[in-house]
Amino acid sequence: MGRVLPFSTQDGAARDVDSGVLLDVDDVTLQYKTDDRLVTATYKVDFQVHRGDRFVLLGPSGCGKSSLLKAVAGFIKPVEGAIRLNGEPVRGPGPDRMVVFQEFDQLLPWKTVFQNVLFPLRARGVPAKEAAERARDYIAKVGLDRFRDSYPHTLSGGMKQRVAIARAMATEPEILLMDEPFAALDALTRRRMQEELLQLWDDVRFTMLFVTHSIEEAIIVGNRILVLSPHPGQVKAELNAHAFGHEKSEGFAALENRIHTMLFADQPTAPVKTTRAARP
Amino acid sequence: MTSHQNRLVPQIRPEFEREVLEAGVIGDISRPLSPWERLAGNTLARRVLILVLLGAAWQGYAVWSQNPLMFPTLSETLATLWTSLVDGNLLERCLTSLRVLLVGYAIGIVAAAVLTMLAVTTRFGNDLLSTLTSMFNPLPAIALLPLALLWFGLGEGSITFVLVHAVLWPMALNTHSGFMGVSETQRMAGQNYGLKGLRYVMLILVPAALPSILTGLKIGWAFAWRTLIAAELVFGVSSGSGGIGWFIYENRNQLEIPSVFAGLLMVIIIGLLVESVIFRTLEINTVRKWGMQR
Numbered sequence: 001m002g003r004v005l006p007f008s009t010q011d012g013a014a015r016d017v018d019s020g021v022l023l024d025v026d027d028v029t030l031q032y033k034t035d036d037r038l039v040t041a042t043y044k045v046d047f048q049v050h051r052g053d054r055f056v057l058l059g060p061s062g063c064g065k066s067s068l069l070k071a072v073a074g075f076i077k078p079v080e081g082a083i084r085l086n087g088e089p090v091r092g093p094g095p096d097r098m099v100v101f102q103e104f105d106q107l108l109p110w111k112t113v114f115q116n117v118l119f120p121l122r123a124r125g126v127p128a129k130e131a132a133e134r135a136r137d138y139i140a141k142v143g144l145d146r147f148r149d150s151y152p153h154t155l156s157g158g159m160k161q162r163v164a165i166a167r168a169m170a171t172e173p174e175i176l177l178m179d180e181p182f183a184a185l186d187a188l189t190r191r192r193m194q195e196e197l198l199q200l201w202d203d204v205r206f207t208m209l210f211v212t213h214s215i216e217e218a219i220i221v222g223n224r225i226l227v228l229s230p231h232p233g234q235v236k237a238e239l240n241a242h243a244f245g246h247e248k249s250e251g252f253a254a255l256e257n258r259i260h261t262m263l264f265a266d267q268p269t270a271p272v273k274t275t276r277a278a279r280p
Numbered sequence: 281m282t283s284h285q286n287r288l289v290p291q292i293r294p295e296f297e298r299e300v301l302e303a304g305v306i307g308d309i310s311r312p313l314s315p316w317e318r319l320a321g322n323t324l325a326r327r328v329l330i331l332v333l334l335g336a337a338w339q340g341y342a343v344w345s346q347n348p349l350m351f352p353t354l355s356e357t358l359a360t361l362w363t364s365l366v367d368g369n370l371l372e373r374c375l376t377s378l379r380v381l382l383v384g385y386a387i388g389i390v391a392a393a394v395l396t397m398l399a400v401t402t403r404f405g406n407d408l409l410s411t412l413t414s415m416f417n418p419l420p421a422i423a424l425l426p427l428a429l430l431w432f433g434l435g436e437g438s439i440t441f442v443l444v445h446a447v448l449w450p451m452a453l454n455t456h457s458g459f460m461g462v463s464e465t466q467r468m469a470g471q472n473y474g475l476k477g478l479r480y481v482m483l484i485l486v487p488a489a490l491p492s493i494l495t496g497l498k499i500g501w502a503f504a505w506r507t508l509i510a511a512e513l514v515f516g517v518s519s520g521s522g523g524i525g526w527f528i529y530e531n532r533n534q535l536e537i538p539s540v541f542a543g544l545l546m547v548i549i550i551g552l553l554v555e556s557v558i559f560r561t562l563e564i565n566t567v568r569k570w571g572m573q574r
Binding site (some may be wrong): 073075092093094095097098099101103104105107108109110119120123126151152153154 | 396463465466468469471472473474478484485487488490566569570571572
């Protein structure tokens with residue numbers, strides 16, 4: 001399959017290397033129960049995330065992208081298929097797969113910004129001094145130095161998400177899972193956060209799995225986009241977007257269009273006409 | 281829809297840009313509050329005002345009704361309270377009551393903690409707690425007193441038993457509903473850190489449910505007080521020296537009505553102190569500081 005790219009280091013110079021598959025999602029089917037029915041959220045979804053990827057799960061609501069992310073995080077068990085991190089099957093939630101949620105209440109309100117970032121480190125058994133240093137480091141990286149001793153309820157939405165990102169990154173997880181982290185922000189803040197996230201990735205070179213329903217955000221944030229179809233979620237395409245950032249080039253627009261048609265191609269436009277025709 | 285000529289089209293207006301004024305030109309953007317505004321914003325000041333008004337109403341009515349046997353004045357009650365505290369045995373009675381109360385309260389809290397922890401970690405525990413609270417919560421603690429007297433004899437054992445009963449159920453009910461109300465995101469965040477079992481309960485659920493737990497503590501405290509005074513009124517002396525309920529009962533028998541009022545006032549004062557000093561401090565330093573309660 002050639003998943004691990006053979007790379008030569010003859011010239012010995014620093015160059016981009018692909019060190020292979022980190023996360024392997026292998027034909028995963030997810031189901032959940034409501035009161036009176038069993039719903040299939042995704043059907044045999046498979047994809048591989050390589051180290052250093054900014055891998056985006058993109059699809060309309062109902063395509064099971066958030067469920068997939070929760071399955072990778074270990075909150076949902078697949079009914080079929082396997083999820084492997086570094087070859088090890090995922091068996092439940094753990095700090096090697098830190099999640100940044102969409103909701104602003106993911107921070108613990110009884111802890112300050114600093115304590116919030118520090119807490120998972122200490123819970124994981126990182127020695128106090130090192131943990132404090134790392135926490136301070138990452139808070140500085142997201143630009144919240146001045147608010148280190150503030151409580152979450154005094155922060156704005158964007159700042160809370162920054163803390164959540166700092167908290168997740170400070171534990172230095174294998175992979176950062178982001179569940180529509182900027183969806184609840186206003187457009188201007190969202191754009192800034194996307195820029196900062198890319199900057200941060202440039203700095204630290206972590207691996208992330210990013211869920212979004214915005215085509216634009218997917219192209220900006222991701223280097224690789226998995227397009228999912230809804231009800232149940234199935235893989236429609238896996239595309240490259242590494243060439244695009246915030247600048248709207250022609251290629252950007254072309255890709256945006258391509259994904260747009262892909263997602264809305266099989267959406268019937270007929271119902272609009274029929275309802276009109278049905279009217280007396 | 282009728283005529284096409286009348287379609288509303290907004291006029292296109294010219295664009296413009298403007299320089300904004302410097303903040304210094306506008307004047308003070310913020311100003312300090314006046315002393316009066318400050319006083320009105322002070323909770324303590326407002327509460328003291330309410331107490332003063334209530335006291336004045338009491339005094340006014342008592343003076344007007346001229347019936348010291350049925351309704352002594354506030355000043356007379358306060359004077360009696362003072363002499364009972366300094367020369368009499370009221371202080372000692374209070375301490376006796378408080379000691380018994382604290383023992384019962386503490387046992388009740390511990391039992392409630394154990395029950396709710398069991399309830400959030402296992403399904404059996406959950407069913408057990410729901411069943412037990414729906415059975416025993418409506419049962420008045422005082423109704424158990426005759427039985428307690430049989431089992432534990434005429435002494436502190438019986439009072440402690442009914443106190444535990446009075447505290448345990450409301451406390452467990454509140455704590456449990458607090459745990460149930462913790463947001464899914466916060467739960468997932470906690471599990472994401474790799475926390476499990478007791479550590480998960482203590483580090484995530486307890487602080488997240490603290491507003492409800494504090495309410496439970498307050499209700500438990502009030503129930504304990506009521507039950508204690510009522511129990512002492514019913515069988516009075518326990519192990520030689522009676523509590524504050526007995527003080528009230530004794531004085532009523534001797535028609536020392538100002539002393540009865542003094543005893544009641546003492547109960548009220550202790551209640552106010554506990555509420556406004558202990559619980560308030562707890563709240564200010566936890567749930568209010570964290571923005572979980574206004």
